[in-house]
Amino acid sequence: MALKAAMAVTGVILVLYLIAHMYGNLKVFLGQEAFDGYAEELRDLGYPLLPHEGFLWIARVVLLSAVLIHIYCAVVLTRRDNRARGGASRYQVTKRVQRTYASYTMRWGGLLIALFVIFHILHLTVNVIAPGGASDSPYVRLVNGFQPEYWYVTLFYVAAVIAVGFHLRHGIWSGAATLGFNRADRQGKINAVALAVALVVTVGFLLPPLAVTFGLVSNV
Template sequence: MAVTGIILVLFLIAHMLGNLKIFTGETAFDHYAHWLRDIGTPLLPTTWFLWIQRAVLTLAVLGHIGAATVLAMRSRAARPVRYAHRRKIHVNYAARTMRWGGVIILLFVIYHILDLTTGHLNPQGDPANPYGNVVAGFAPERWYVTLFYTLALVTLGFHLRHGAFSAFRSLGQQTPKGEQRAKIAALVFAVALVGGYLLVPFAVITGLVS
């Protein structure tokens, strides 16, 4: 869970930083989007880097889901008989909704790909104009898309907060002081990443980016 999660988080960071280039203007953003297709050339054919990246991310997602399934099965096997009386344990919202949050995020990723990668659900869907696709996708009249995007990212934030903290613990952060630092670091990271992603749709819907 920790290792596959780290791979996905590294991609989320890189993807967020790339998204923020939209604030540098249409020409710069389109140049960046087209540059992604040419990474590795002439050593690699055009778009091969993207396909390699997609393959790695797909394996990471499948591995993450597989690890979650194995952990859930082990948890049930460890206690096959239900407690007659279960003592109340303080568990935060993120931990309680970790599995469902993962399903919501997966559905959002599928929609996001169909919208801004393949263009099938985008009003413009022009591969030659990525900037225009983003502006069209988050246009004010498509407020429901921004709402869905926001809800999915908030869910991702909860998922990241709990996941990052769990990863710190799994990878050796076990002292009481270390636990508190891990909680703070996980919260700050989740808020910063979600905030970075939300800047783009809200900039479009408010007219800051048009």
């Protein structure tokens, strides 16, 4: 139970981060000044109580801890579940389908998300991978990286974000059950909330790169 609770709590932290990150990404539609200004504000958030980029480093430590705890709990719980089943085929077809859905959205989808996060950090955060050219401007890095000639970057981004959406949909439902909110009389509402959050986050993250790829946002 402790592992499931830890997984649910860290999941909440990650969902809140995704929503905040999505909000920042959408500022790309306000232009370079607004987008770069927002990025700079994050570096100075909490100053002078915190040093320059102090808030970002605290957030990074919290997020990294949440991710590692989340993955650890997922791996341990998966192994326990597999041992408990013992590979038997006595489960009903519907249960096998549910396990398959959970497997692809939470395990394989999680692996795709992890690979994407590494690429995303190298691309848009530390500026090591720079399709379209490196830049000190977060706005320019984003616009350069999703130009039509780099369609494979956009495709990878779209696939990862869709995986995030499935992960959120199933994760919110499972987390609500773990935290005791998923009672019979609330299942419809929780399902609607999980679906709504997943759709909002998915669409919100897809809008900026697709807008760049299709010429709706540019450096001009």
